[in-house]
Amino acid sequence: MSLIDRYVYEVGRHLPRKNRSDIQVELRSSLIDALEDRAGQEPTEAEVVELLKEFGPPKTVAASYYPEGQYLIGPPLYPLFRLLAGIVLAAVLGAQLLALGVGYFIAQEPIAPLEAMVGLLNSIPAALGMLVIVFVILQWFEVRPETEGEPWDPVSLPEISESATVNRGERIFGITMGIILLVVLSFFPESIGFVTTFGSELFTNPVIAQYIGLITFSLLFGIGLDVYLLWQGRWGTFTRIAKIAANLLSITILFLLVHGHSAWLAEHGASGFFTALEQLPDSTNGDWQVIGMAAFRMAFGVALIITSLETVVMIFRLVRANLKSGFSPETMPPS
Template identity: 35%
Template sequence: MSELVERYVHQVGRYLPNKERAEIQAELRSQIQDQLDDRYEGAPTQADVAAVLKELGDPRRMAASYGGEQYLVGPDFYPVMMMVLRRGWVIVPPVAVLVHLLAILFGNESDNLITVLLETAAGAFQATAIFTGIVVLIFAILQHSGEDLDEITGNDAGFDPLALPEVNDPAEVDRFESIFSMAFGTFAVLVMIYFLRVGGLTLQFNLGEPVDVIPVPIPWLVALIAIAIAQMVLQLTALLRGRWGVALWLVNVALDIVGAVTLYFVLWLPLADRVYAAVPALTGVPLIGRGAEAILVLSIIIAVIGGVTKLVKMVSHRYSAAPSYNVKAN
């Protein structure tokens, strides 16, 4: 019976901040155990455990109850939105800083250190603000559309503790990861549409008179936008189903591989050409002289290894999972 409790506590923990997760999960385990001991004197059946968990309610709402009065976009959506934002706040600023420094390093203009630092900080803040606005807008639209998160994730039939996924189910969809991928994908698509508008890569976001544009093959840029949109649709499909199927995961891996090839022509090759034009001596350095190709090969290897590893886990788990976890109680 303890495994059913662990599955519930694990799901609650997925919606909690990292720094509070362990403490709240321990408190929740103790609370559930006390209720079981009081009601069933230490000998509950699986149905008894399920009844207690059903009274506690959906794991997402249970997690929201530990957060206090948090109503930025509503208590149902708040935990998911904050997890997506936290991940974005960790990833977006460093990426923006790196890209901006590379643009300054290989650009045509030379500025003093203070100007470079101020522009870099401003660029990171701007990118983070845009990402935050996109995420909040997505959740605000969901909040005011009248949709319930249970309907979006396919759980509108009511909370059933016996249908909780296992703690280590490799096919389970990480809701945070999926929503983060869709939000970050939206951000990336908007940036790429701007690149399409100005005809290449640039950090000068000025539609009227963009400067220092690195030309890229437009067909490959269009293909990359299409792949990014397809990946967002795929993430949404998996989110609605609640699980990654084998076929769906294979399509995801294929898109990752094709996306890596497309990114080579849109990003890595143009940037490498700019670097080699600025520092011709680098073309004769082993590995660095083929840096774009090395990144392409590494990206494909990572996509293949990661995809195959998860696929093997999914197939193995399918045949080893206990059948009792796949059916609901009468």
């Protein structure tokens, strides 16, 4: 009977602790009943093996004692988990962005992009991990949200948002521009800069050259996301969060670029925009480069403000959509 004992023991390992031994005794008794019925008091090992095969693998047999299945977070709790996960994710991203902005504009702290990225990479899994732990505990104690019997009116169903559809033209334009920039960055990095008039000397931009790796990564991320969106055809939870992440990366890079240009201009005695303009007439000794760099800084500054605003709006909409009707991607229009 040792094979039966081993089988019963193995089934027991996967059974609910609550009535494990009780089920094991019954299982053993039933197996011996069946065996005696077929093979009498002295069954051969082959007969035992055949019977156990009929019973099924221990894990499968044990699983059948869980009528609702085995879940880390079960179906009744999952919609609530998803809703809260979305809110937590948006809140963490928003808080990080706010801290970055406050640090830069108020405390005048220098932006450390790597630190900001690491901060995000740490805080998102930590926040989501805490949420998962809470839900695993709820699942363990079989807490069920009260959903049955809630009054429900079909008329209150939200309108289907057309804005969830991906704008193909916008995505194709984004991919094309991204590829062009990537090609320029990869094959002609020495040509990134500006000329004052057509055919005149090229002034290279040393700040952009400094961040080519980060910019390339950001472009690749953006192109990948656009391709995925074209393939999907609709905005979803994953793509919206990915878009927010892409924007946050862009904001970090734009911060760096603005900051880098300011530092460069300060070094060349033109920290303010008007200082650069004052040097406009004196264009014979390389000051055109100062003006060009100031123009670059302004362009990046405008892009930074627009991207920041766009991101804040996206996060706000994501949170609002979650609070309104669950974590439904269809309720938040794309940016």
